[in-house]
Amino acid sequence: MSEQLIERQDNGGIVTLTISRPKALNALNSAVITELEQVLVSLETRDDLRAVLITGAGEKSFVAGADIAEMKDKTPEQAREFAGQALRTIKRLEKLPVPVVALVNGFCLGGGCELALACDWAVATDNAVFGQPEVLLGVIPGFGGTQRLPRRVGPAMAIDLVTTGRKIDAQEALRIGLVNRVMPQAELGAYVDELTKQLRSNGPQAVRGSKQAVHDGLDQDLDSALALETSLFALCFAGDEQSEGMSAFVEKRKANF
Ligand code: DAK
Numbered sequence: 039m040s041e042q043l044i045e046r047q048d049n050g051g052i053v054t055l056t057i058s059r060p061k062a063l064n065a066l067n068s069a070v071i072t073e074l075e076q077v078l079v080s081l082e083t084r085d086d087l088r089a090v091l092i093t094g095a096g097e098k099s100f101v102a103g104a105d106i107a108e109m110k111d112k113t114p115e116q117a118r119e120f121a122g123q124a125l126r127t128i129k130r131l132e133k134l135p136v137p138v139v140a141l142v143n144g145f146c147l148g149g150g151c152e153l154a155l156a157c158d159w160a161v162a163t164d165n166a167v168f169g170q171p172e173v174l175l176g177v178i179p180g181f182g183g184t185q186r187l188p189r190r191v192g193p194a195m196a197i198d199l200v201t202t203g204r205k206i207d208a209q210e211a212l213r214i215g216l217v218n219r220v221m222p223q224a225e226l227g228a229y230v231d232e233l234t235k236q237l238r239s240n241g242p243q244a245v246r247g248s249k250q251a252v253h254d255g256l257d258q259d260l261d262s263a264l265a266l267e268t269s270l271f272a273l274c275f276a277g278d279e280q281s282e283g284m285s286a287f288v289e290k291r292k293a294n295f
Contacts, residue, residue: 044073045095051088051242052234053081058095063102066149070105071124078130088245089237090134091230092157093141094150097223100142100166101150106175121180124149128181132156135246137237141226142166142217147205152181155190158249160216162208163223168216169205191215241279241295247271
């Protein structure tokens, strides 16, 4: 039986995906990307999906980048094929209709940092190390780093990181807004439990609608984006969730979504 490179754990619709190539610090090779894409395709149409958490196996690395050994001897045609598949996969992750959270538990470099940037938000353990060191290898980021990084941390900091290739620690990542919070590795499990509880207690369609409003709105001018928000807000009143949520408040009980 072939080794599973993406471990899956489903906790009532909160799915944790663990990239599992610990001997190579979870570097992304074609096999990982292929398996990740298959998993994402299977999640895209799941109505019961509430959130996706993505992390790396072991305590040393989230993802140390694309697999350099595999990339080294690619022909231009093979590089193009890899790029197409990788970009399609990361787009699928970004477009999932539920919150996607990166649990960055160590090295988060190159394609790993770009994977985290395609998630809705990231949290980090205090041993995490971030960077876009592609220039040290004679290439530029190819997984969206030059585009998503400036959108997250601003162009000046992004150009600093992609042109120097310097590594930053978890505290600096927090300060520049690359991650939302930092915690000791031993507390990551408790964070996941708390997040799972929180997301489970919210209206699932409202959670999806909130994400959709932010994502789709960012591609539009403010007036169009506000009109989109109004439409999605009104749509909430067409389902059962709003009625249950507001009735529960009035009746002083917990909503049952
Ligand atoms: N690829 C392949 N193997 C890797 C790897 C990587 N990115 N990172 C680490 N490994 C392997 C090491 O080769 C080593 O394997 P063995 O020698 O034991 O067989 C094992 O993991 C443990 O690594 P180290 O012995 O080096 O461990 P250290 O603690 O000493 O150092 C490190 C950890 C993370 C600082 C170091 O391993 C390192 O600098 N790794 C490379 C980090 C890096 O440069 N990452 C960026 C890669 S470039 C694209 C999409 C994406 C990309 C490009 C195009 N398209 C869609 C077009 C992305 C490019 C990249 O990510």
